[in-house]
Amino acid sequence: MPSPDASPSPRLAAVLDRVDRNLDGSLARLCEFLRIPSVSTDPSHAGEVRRAGRWASDQLASLGFTSTLVETAGHPFVVAHHPGPGRGPRILYYGHYDVQPADPLALWRSGAFEPVIEEGPLGRRVVARGACDDKGQVMTFIEAFRAWTEVHGAPPVPVTVMLEGEEESGSPSLEPFLAAHREKLAASICIVSDTGMWDAETPAITTMLRGLVYDEVILRGPSHDLHSGMYGGTLANPINALVEVLGALHDRDGRVAIPGFYEGIVDPPKEVLTAWRSLPFDEREFLGSAGVSIPHGEPGRTTMERMWSRPTCDVNGIWGGYAGKGAKTVIACEAGAKFSCRLVAGMDPERIRRLLRGFIEDRLPPGITAEFHPHGVSPAIAVPVDGPLMQAARRGLRLAYGRDAAMIGTGGSIPAVGAIRRHLGIDSILAGFGLDDDRVHSPNEKFEVCCLHGGTRAHAAMLEEFAKV
Ligand code: BES
Ligand code: MN
Ligand code: MN
Numbered sequence: 001m002p003s004p005d006a007s008p009s010p011r012l013a014a015v016l017d018r019v020d021r022n023l024d025g026s027l028a029r030l031c032e033f034l035r036i037p038s039v040s041t042d043p044s045h046a047g048e049v050r051r052a053g054r055w056a057s058d059q060l061a062s063l064g065f066t067s068t069l070v071e072t073a074g075h076p077f078v079v080a081h082h083p084g085p086g087r088g089p090r091i092l093y094y095g096h097y098d099v100q101p102a103d104p105l106a107l108w109r110s111g112a113f114e115p116v117i118e119e120g121p122l123g124r125r126v127v128a129r130g131a132c133d134d135k136g137q138v139m140t141f142i143e144a145f146r147a148w149t150e151v152h153g154a155p156p157v158p159v160t161v162m163l164e165g166e167e168e169s170g171s172p173s174l175e176p177f178l179a180a181h182r183e184k185l186a187a188s189i190c191i192v193s194d195t196g197m198w199d200a201e202t203p204a205i206t207t208m209l210r211g212l213v214y215d216e217v218i219l220r221g222p223s224h225d226l227h228s229g230m231y232g233g234t235l236a237n238p239i240n241a242l243v244e245v246l247g248a249l250h251d252r253d254g255r256v257a258i259p260g261f262y263e264g265i266v267d268p269p270k271e272v273l274t275a276w277r278s279l280p281f282d283e284r285e286f287l288g289s290a291g292v293s294i295p296h297g298e299p300g301r302t303t304m305e306r307m308w309s310r311p312t313c314d315v316n317g318i319w320g321g322y323a324g325k326g327a328k329t330v331i332a333c334e335a336g337a338k339f340s341c342r343l344v345a346g347m348d349p350e351r352i353r354r355l356l357r358g359f360i361e362d363r364l365p366p367g368i369t370a371e372f373h374p375h376g377v378s379p380a381i382a383v384p385v386d387g388p389l390m391q392a393a394r395r396g397l398r399l400a401y402g403r404d405a406a407m408i409g410t411g412g413s414i415p416a417v418g419a420i421r422r423h424l425g426i427d428s429i430l431a432g433f434g435l436d437d438d439r440v441h442s443p444n445e446k447f448e449v450c451c452l453h454g455g456t457r458a459h460a461a462m463l464e465e466f467a468k469v
């Protein structure tokens with residue numbers, strides 16, 4: 001989608017030039033950030049999570065921000081303010097400094113928290129947990145602030161930065177935090193870099209996110225593990241019960257079989273669907289990035305619809321019984337699973353949770369009980385595609401990349417976007433710089449240096465455009 005070249009103002013050109021010259025330093029700083037194993041779901045890593053928050057906070061402080069760690073019941077938030085030139089719209093930047101667990105460790109080519117720079121088809125890339133999600137992307141705006149500050153003494157607009165340390169564990173402290181700090185987070189718009197580009201040359205703004213409801217179930221039967229010869233066939237086996245009910249979640253064609261699951265769904269607006277249809281989506285390439293050649297999912301839907309505008313139900317983990325070497329004839333006394341549904345507009349997360357739990361409970365054999373543990377929920381969300389700051393962001397992306405941003409959806413969820421709208425009353429612009437093949441949440445996660453570089457240039461240019469509004 002090339003568009004007529006607008007050229008940067010001399011003031012922006014100087015900043016972009018600084019971004020280019022800083023690139024190796026930016027990459028070195030990102031590697032330092034990546035060496036801190038800030039896994040938020042694992043309580044034993046709490047100290048490391050805090051250290052990563054402190055590291056990001058110190059970076060911002062060194063750029064003239066007033067930066068603090070704000071405590072919550074869980075991991076702290078980084079909150080940093082810069083007055084900019086003392087006028088203009090205040091821009092709130094959101095990102096997260098926590099990362100997913102590195103497991104399974106054996107599948108990493110090198111340590112998950114020992115970043116390595118590799119050469120790939122797009123040039124250099126950095127491989128480490130959090131490289132793309134979200135430390136590399138957080139660095140794109142921090143490095144843009146750096147370039148503006150080094151060249152002109154300050155960013156061209158007032159800036160607030162809010163970095164979360166619990167995004168990857170369902171954002172449990174987010175709502176109370178936003179409710180308690182409404183005033184100090186006041187801004188005209190929120191900018192989020194935690195999504196993807198269309199491809200390495202084409203920037204994207206994500207306007208629709210799916211929601212999520214995540215649950216865990218433990219099935220229990222006998223009081224202790226049993227000899228499967230002595231007891232087998234005489235009582236209900238929790239693992240058998242678990243796989244039977246999980247197996248019933250989908251019909252043979254791939255449709256979710258929970259009664260009422262698809263009720264109330266609102267299709268994306270016509271303009272959005274039209275915009276999606278005009279995107280040159282390559283299904284083969286998309287599936288290829290997952291090492292797959294055959295699509296599978298809800299019948300009668302394209303891969304793009306399945307990914308961006310249809311709900312899912314997936315088992316994310318399953319445990320129980322003997323999985324060690326060799327054979328052990330045992331009936332385990334318990335078994336469990338973690339599972340989650342991606343939600344789209346019109347679906348109420350709590351209703352879906354009730355349906356899921358009821359579906360499981362209704363199908364348990366006599367003698368098996370279920371215990372449920374809720375994890376994060378967030379409803380699906382759409383962000384407005386117009387407004388002067390959105391137009392400014394699009395101009396900035398066009399300046400940096402020489403082509404229009406694709407307006408896309410995503411299958412992922414970012415609970416903060418809805419929470420920021422509810423508590424702070426502002427919308428978010430999701431301008432992200434990841435690529436489909438970045439292996440987020442997976443071993444050997446990577447971030448292309450061209451994405452770090454282009455993302456930093458794009459943020460520098462967006463700042464310039466925000467200052468004109
Ligand atoms: N950055 C992702 C969300 C995302 C993934 C956006 C892929 C676009 C493309 C975010 O860090 C994430 O993983 N979110 C979780 C939310 C959950 C833990 C509540 C998700 O989507 O699973
Ligand atoms: Mn993320
Ligand atoms: Mn993530």
